[in-house]
Every structure is written in structure tokens, then in C-alpha cells.
Amino acid sequence: MPYHIDLFAVFILLGVVQAIFLSFFFLSRENRKNDVNFFQGLMLLSMAACILEIFLMYTGYIVDCLFLVDFSEPFALAIGPSFYLMIRSLIHGSVSRKMQLVHYIFPVVYFFLLIPFLIQSNDFKYNSWVYAYHPNLPFRDVSVGYDPRWLWVTDHHTLMSLVSIGIYFLFGLVEVIRAFKEKRESFFAPVHSVLKKLRSGILHMTSATVIIFVVKYLNIDDTGDHLFAAYISFTIYLTSFNVISHSGFFRQVALSEPQKYKSSGVTADAQKELLDKLAMLMTRDKPFLQSGFSLPELAGKLNTTVHVLSQVINDGLGKSFFEMVAEYRVEEAKRLLKEQPHVKVEEIAEQVGYNSKSSFNTAFKKISGKTPSEFRSA
Known part of the structure; x- marks a missing residue:
């Protein structure tokens, strides 16, 4: 046949x-x-x-x-x-x-x-x-x-x-x-x-x-x-x-562009998608509350690489990983300071991932403009 x-x-x-x-x-x-x-x-x-x-x-x-x-x-x-x-x-x-x-x-x-x-x-x-x-x-x-x-x-x-x-x-x-x-x-x-x-x-x-x-x-x-x-x-x-x-192949950059962009394969759509996933994870699971929370750990949770995630945070949010984590921790601390008025500041610091009260106070004042005690009494 x-x-x-x-x-x-x-x-x-x-x-x-x-x-x-x-x-x-x-x-x-x-x-x-x-x-x-x-x-x-x-x-x-x-x-x-x-x-x-x-x-x-x-x-x-x-x-x-x-x-x-x-x-x-x-x-x-x-x-x-x-x-x-x-x-x-x-x-x-x-x-x-x-x-x-x-x-x-x-x-x-x-x-x-x-x-x-x-x-x-x-x-x-x-x-x-x-x-x-x-x-x-x-x-x-x-x-x-x-x-x-x-x-x-x-x-x-x-x-x-x-x-x-x-x-x-x-x-x-x-x-x-x-x-x-x-x-x-x-x-x-x-x-x-x-x-x-x-x-x-x-x-x-x-x-x-x-x-x-x-x-x-x-x-x-x-x-x-x-x-x-x-x-x-x-x-x-x-x-x-x-x-x-959605490939980065057709988004080639010129030799004159900064080096961090030349080696990047992250497209604008991919960056936005990863930022959305990042925001959802940080809001829903709050992994930053762990004192040992790290960039590799976060990259693993988002199924991406450390290099890509670091670039997306830097370019998409305009800040470093540590600055981002500090902001999430301070926002959580603000909520706890108001909801738990009788809990010591040291304990609040531990709850949001800080092992040191001084580090917590420094980060809190830098971001909010006040110390934790000042914020609580305001």
C-alpha cells in the first residue's frame, strides 16, 4: 500500500x-x-x-x-x-x-x-x-x-x-x-x-x-x-x-550600553512577571520574618536565579535586596508596634527578623524617620 x-x-x-x-x-x-x-x-x-x-x-x-x-x-x-x-x-x-x-x-x-x-x-x-x-x-x-x-x-x-x-x-x-x-x-x-x-x-x-x-x-x-x-x-x-x-534575542543592546544590561536576558515582560510574583510571595508568606532570610533562598522560592532576581530588584524596584527586605520588615514592625503596645521593642525586632535591637532601630529610623519607640508613642 x-x-x-x-x-x-x-x-x-x-x-x-x-x-x-x-x-x-x-x-x-x-x-x-x-x-x-x-x-x-x-x-x-x-x-x-x-x-x-x-x-x-x-x-x-x-x-x-x-x-x-x-x-x-x-x-x-x-x-x-x-x-x-x-x-x-x-x-x-x-x-x-x-x-x-x-x-x-x-x-x-x-x-x-x-x-x-x-x-x-x-x-x-x-x-x-x-x-x-x-x-x-x-x-x-x-x-x-x-x-x-x-x-x-x-x-x-x-x-x-x-x-x-x-x-x-x-x-x-x-x-x-x-x-x-x-x-x-x-x-x-x-x-x-x-x-x-x-x-x-x-x-x-x-x-x-x-x-x-x-x-x-x-x-x-x-x-x-x-x-x-x-x-x-x-x-x-x-x-x-x-x-x-518573549525572547531577549531580538532585544540586543549596543556595545555602548552599560555592562549590566548587555549580559541581561530579562525582558520587560519577564521582569514585570517576576516582580508580581515577588510582591505576592512577600505579602502572602512573609519569608523576610526569618532572621536568616537570604537572596538565594528567595530566588529558590521564585524558581529563578540569584543573578536574575538581583537584577530585577535593582532595576525594577530601584533598591538592593537588603533595602527591600528592610522595608518589608519595618512595615511589619509598624503594624506589630500598634497592635501589640505592651510587647517590648526587642521582641518586636525579633518577630520581624532582626537579631539586634540596634540594627532594628537604625533600619526603622532610616526608613520611617522615627525610632520604634517614637513611632509607637506618636
Whole structure:
């Protein structure tokens, strides 16, 4: 049977290549420290596996690599969890290892349940492909003593994938709605850069989910998979465009610019996003109350590097890390001095992260213009 190559096939294949390339970028040693990048990289790899198999099935090249028949089924079940965990990372900053294990356990279990099918002969897998895509072609003579898909779960993979995507889409939607309500912003006109990303992700996932459900409903035997594979490829192209548009490569500076800007790859959008995350972390978690609070510790909490964070604080806030921390501590001390009028100044100093009363008094007067005692009595 001749191979079938058309515009859909080319479009899908280029999407596979693009997704694999992007996944390596997101999962590189430095980038994967950020949970958002890590889960987006896993989602792209899962998408690449799924549309690669669709490409092979659609074009007929699967006959040259029959061992890949249905290999992408566990990856399809990982798309939903990756999307949801990416959303949570964007909102909360990170995801615990326990939560990751909980949400990825089913794709892993499914892989082991699929092993009886994966170890079958090429003739058996050829018959599976023909049954789904070319039922008019003759089957090969092969005998198996048991049903490799004897479990209901593996025998209804398409349904399980649709249910998984639908459930995790709803989980993600709930998280996004909560985030918009907390920020009191409109879904249709968000201002915060993270909310813009969340809205974009929800809209892409909504359209992809609708297309997948419609195609699967109209093509029960998987013969229309190339349609939503083409759409998934399109979303991968959009991701590539977004990554490139936010890259610092096209914002090259001249040799005459100050050195600190020449070596910087932080864009204005990235700086604003990091400053928003910084403000949220400092206000919500108040890590500065720990006496040993440091720049490396803060960089770790924000999933960035010390160099980048230091530059963003210096350029974006116009102050050093220590000046910023001192301002947060003094503001907290002001609140405590008023709310706890009978607590000694030394104890207030310890509560906001100072080990020395003199250091506390110096910082407090420098920022507020008064000593802690003067402020309390005013």
C-alpha cells in the first residue's frame, strides 16, 4: 500500500518536530527548575508522542515501525495532569512532589497494564492498525492465546483519554476562576501578566477539547485523528511564537550600553512577571520574618536565579535586596508596634527578623524617620 502524504501529514510532522524541540528547551537543566516550565515541557512531550503516532498511522509509515502501534496511549493520559499542574504552578508558584505523584500515577499504571499489548508481534499490531484505519485490507494470520487488552481500561483508551482531558480541564478552569476572583480582574480583560497566560491556556485547552470531542464523536474508529492532530500542531506553533516573541534575542543592546544590561536576558515582560510574583510571595508568606532570610533562598522560592532576581530588584524596584527586605520588615514592625503596645521593642525586632535591637532601630529610623519607640508613642 502506498504511503499517504498530504498537507495534513506535513503540518503534523512539523508540529512533532517543533514540540520535541520546545520540550528540550523547557526541560533543560536551568529551565526545569521552574515548575511551570517542567510541566509545560512534559505536556509538549506527551503531545509530540500522540501526534507522532497519528502521523505514522495516517500516512501508513507505521508499517515500517509496527512496534510503535498504540505506544502513545499512556502519554495521552498525561496531557491532562500536565496541563492542570502547569496551571497550579502559574498560580501558586510550585507543586509538591506528593501532588505530582498523585496526578501522574494513572498514566504510569496504564503503561504497565498496556505491556501485554506492547510486547505482541508485529503481525498482531499490523492487524490492530488495519482494523482501525483500513478495515478493507486483509489481516495477517496470527494467533494469540490471550486477549492483550483483557482489562476494560486498556480496551477503552479513547474514552479514558477524553474523560481525563475533560476532568483536568475542569480542575484547571476552577483554579483559574479562583485566581481571577482573588485578583478581582475580568477574564476578558486581565491586566496581570500571569492571568493573561492563564486565560490563554484555558482558551487553547477549551478549543482543543471541543475539537477532540467532536472529531471522536464523528469518527468512532479513530479515522479523523489527523484533524485534531493538526489543531494540536497549530497550538504548538503558537507556543513557539510566544516563546520567541518573549525572547531577549531580538532585544540586543549596543556595545555602548552599560555592562549590566548587555549580559541581561530579562525582558520587560519577564521582569514585570517576576516582580508580581515577588510582591505576592512577600505579602502572602512573609519569608523576610526569618532572621536568616537570604537572596538565594528567595530566588529558590521564585524558581529563578540569584543573578536574575538581583537584577530585577535593582532595576525594577530601584533598591538592593537588603533595602527591600528592610522595608518589608519595618512595615511589619509598624503594624506589630500598634497592635501589640505592651510587647517590648526587642521582641518586636525579633518577630520581624532582626537579631539586634540596634540594627532594628537604625533600619526603622532610616526608613520611617522615627525610632520604634517614637513611632509607637506618636
